[in-house]
Amino acid sequence: MLEDAKVLLKKYYGYDSFREGQEKVISSILGGRDTFAIMPTGAGKSICYQIPALLMKGITIVISPLISLMKDQVDALDDIGVRATFINSSLDQYEVQERILMAVSGHVKLLYVAPERLETESFCALLKTLDISMIAIDECHCVSQWGHDFRPSYRAIAPLIDKLGERPVISAFTATATTEVKEDVVRLLGLRESDVHTTGFDRKNLFFSVIRGENKKDYLMKYLENNRDQVGIIYAGTRKEVDNIHDSLARKGYSIGKYHAGMSDMDRSKAQEDFLYDNVNIIVATNAFGMGIDKSNVRYVIHYTIPKNMEAYYQEAGRAGRDGEASECILLFGAQDIILQKFLIEQNVVSEERRINEYRRLQEVVDYCHTTKCLRKYILEYFGETVVPDSCDSCSVCKDERSLADITIDAQKIFSCIARMKQRFGTVLVSQVLRGSKDKKVLEFGFNQLSTYGIMKNYTVKEIQDLVNVLIADEYLFLTGSQFPVVKLTEKSLKVLKGEEKVFQRIHKAKKKISADSSLFLLLKSARKDISARESVPPYIIFTDAALREMSEKLPQSDEEFLKIKGVGESKLQKYGKEFLKTIETYLSEHPSNLEVQK
Numbered sequence: 001m002l003e004d005a006k007v008l009l010k011k012y013y014g015y016d017s018f019r020e021g022q023e024k025v026i027s028s029i030l031g032g033r034d035t036f037a038i039m040p041t042g043a044g045k046s047i048c049y050q051i052p053a054l055l056m057k058g059i060t061i062v063i064s065p066l067i068s069l070m071k072d073q074v075d076a077l078d079d080i081g082v083r084a085t086f087i088n089s090s091l092d093q094y095e096v097q098e099r100i101l102m103a104v105s106g107h108v109k110l111l112y113v114a115p116e117r118l119e120t121e122s123f124c125a126l127l128k129t130l131d132i133s134m135i136a137i138d139e140c141h142c143v144s145q146w147g148h149d150f151r152p153s154y155r156a157i158a159p160l161i162d163k164l165g166e167r168p169v170i171s172a173f174t175a176t177a178t179t180e181v182k183e184d185v186v187r188l189l190g191l192r193e194s195d196v197h198t199t200g201f202d203r204k205n206l207f208f209s210v211i212r213g214e215n216k217k218d219y220l221m222k223y224l225e226n227n228r229d230q231v232g233i234i235y236a237g238t239r240k241e242v243d244n245i246h247d248s249l250a251r252k253g254y255s256i257g258k259y260h261a262g263m264s265d266m267d268r269s270k271a272q273e274d275f276l277y278d279n280v281n282i283i284v285a286t287n288a289f290g291m292g293i294d295k296s297n298v299r300y301v302i303h304y305t306i307p308k309n310m311e312a313y314y315q316e317a318g319r320a321g322r323d324g325e326a327s328e329c330i331l332l333f334g335a336q337d338i339i340l341q342k343f344l345i346e347q348n349v350v351s352e353e354r355r356i357n358e359y360r361r362l363q364e365v366v367d368y369c370h371t372t373k374c375l376r377k378y379i380l381e382y383f384g385e386t387v388v389p390d391s392c393d394s395c396s397v398c399k400d401e402r403s404l405a406d407i408t409i410d411a412q413k414i415f416s417c418i419a420r421m422k423q424r425f426g427t428v429l430v431s432q433v434l435r436g437s438k439d440k441k442v443l444e445f446g447f448n449q450l451s452t453y454g455i456m457k458n459y460t461v462k463e464i465q466d467l468v469n470v471l472i473a474d475e476y477l478f479l480t481g482s483q484f485p486v487v488k489l490t491e492k493s494l495k496v497l498k499g500e501e502k503v504f505q506r507i508h509k510a511k512k513k514i515s516a517d518s519s520l521f522l523l524l525k526s527a528r529k530d531i532s533a534r535e536s537v538p539p540y541i542i543f544t545d546a547a548l549r550e551m552s553e554k555l556p557q558s559d560e561e562f563l564k565i566k567g568v569g570e571s572k573l574q575k576y577g578k579e580f581l582k583t584i585e586t587y588l589s590e591h592p593s594n595l596e597v598q599k
């Protein structure tokens with residue numbers, strides 16, 4: 001059976017071997033067992049149900065939560081020559097009828113539907129007439145109210161399965177599951193003695209960084225300057241922050257779009273489409289953006305504000321590098337973010353039990369931002385992996401390239417000023433006093449009489465504030481959680497004031513570029529963009545960046561050589577082979593030395 005699966009993997013998808021975990025999941029499904037697969041984003045879940053669907057005799061119903069996701073999947077399947085279709089609310093009645101007919105007459109192997117559809121009597125009646133081999137449930141954590149995307153319609157799945165004459169195999173997939181969610185999925189979907197497969201959660205091509213105590217805006221600007229042509233997502237905490245970041249980057253000439261729930265449906269889908277089709281490189285968004293974004297060539301995901309929990313973080317950050325190429329996940333930490341997240345919990349979470357749970361989960365993110373252990377290890381252990389090496393060599397803790405600067409004297413000046421201001425004011429006023437500002441408020445309170453007034457004249461107010469934030473991040477100071485946060489001293493700062501401890505700041509060196517783009521790679525990208533416009537499918541569905549990079553390295557010059565590129569199956573060779581081979585040929589005729597290097 002697995003041999004047949006491998007043949008299809010090569011024929012349709014153009015890959016030589018299954019990835020870790022895929023084989024086990026596919027064998028389990030083909031063995032007729034209910035299967036629950038927990039695999040990280042980008043691990044290749046779709047293939048795990050698509051290949052069995054092709055090998056099973058009847059039809060596979062795929063339950064998928066998002067319209068955009070369904071369309072993407074069906075487009076991608078169509079592109080590799082697999083017969084699939086979807087039914088959802090984006091279609092009119094006539095189109096729905098047409099697709100139902102295709103399903104009934106056995107013309108499609110996979111039918112994607114939204115969970116809401118299972119709540120309509122007529123649709124359930126239709127399903128009973130089909131020869132269903134498997135029901136595959138994507139994003140199955142949506143069935144659990146402990147998960148972060150609870151979708152009540154997922155609860156209609158189990159009753160539907162019970163009503164079907166012959167019980168098909170059930171497979172369920174998610175990228176994220178805590179113990180509570182896992183138990184809920186098995187129970188609420190009615191999985192029978194399910195095989196639970198948790199593949200390693202590790203995403204080896206992702207570099208994780210936490211940036212603490214730096215001016216976020218400055219960091220972001222510097223990072224983007226160094227990575228101008230790369231594709232990335234910036235997550236911000238509020239709509240207002242999204243607007244601000246978007247506007248300042250657009251002013252600087254970046255190719256950028258934005259996405260948040262305050263925009264009209266039309267504007268949002270245009271923004272999403274522009275990003276998917278490579279019309280813009282960067283999208284800045286709230287966490288409303290992203291579920292079902294399969295764009296594979298995202299090179300970085302920057303969180304400008306901390307997320308609400310580690311699961312949400314790993315899922316959002318995991319949108320980087322689905323194509324397996326080196327990519328970065330950067331979390332910018334500011335102590336004020338905690339206040340924002342706590343405010344959101346207070347506003348949105350009604351039950352006391354859930355509130356306590358949400359606070360605990362938020363604390364886990366704060367701990368991640370402060371941990372001195374390997375970030376990858378922290379994440380993997382969070383997801384329940386037990387045997388994790390102590391260091392990974394590809395996170396900001398393991399690869400700390402910052403240099404240490406002794407800032408004890410400045411820290412003492414700041415602490416002493418806060419003490420003299422009776423620990424009753426925020427970071428701005430403290431910084432103004434240290435700077436020696438003549439601001440009305442400073443003079444009103446008589447702070448110009450303090451001995452610490454103007455003792456940091458050589459800094460700007462912003463620089464002093466940045467330094468205060470470093471000291472907050474490193475827990476020498478803390479901010480109260482009120483509407484107007486007040487900065488206070490901690491035990492740690494008292495020791496520094498007494499001269500018992502020194503304070504060091506880590507200074508970042510400018511980051512190098514993620515990867516250099518070769519000129520052939522850019523030509524291939526442009527060929528892909530032309531096809532994408534012509535066929536109205538996103539570029540990454542045609543070929544991933546990884547496939548284009550392999551082409552630009554291996555320089556295939558015949559159909560056989562082209563078929564050897566990972567991601568080139570028979571259908572893609574037929575559809576696009578000529579065009580890409582031509583681009584390579586032209587390039588080689590203009591750069592003959594590349595050919596010699598190759599040989």
Ligand code: ADP
Pocket residue numbers: 015016017018019022039040041042043044045046047294296322323544566
């Ligand atoms: P997930 O749904 O788990 O996030 P996808 O199914 O979208 O991931 O797959 C992510 C990427 O990995 C896709 O570009 C897919 O073509 C690729 N992929 C999947 N399986 C393999 C494999 N066995 N070898 C190489 N690439 C693969």
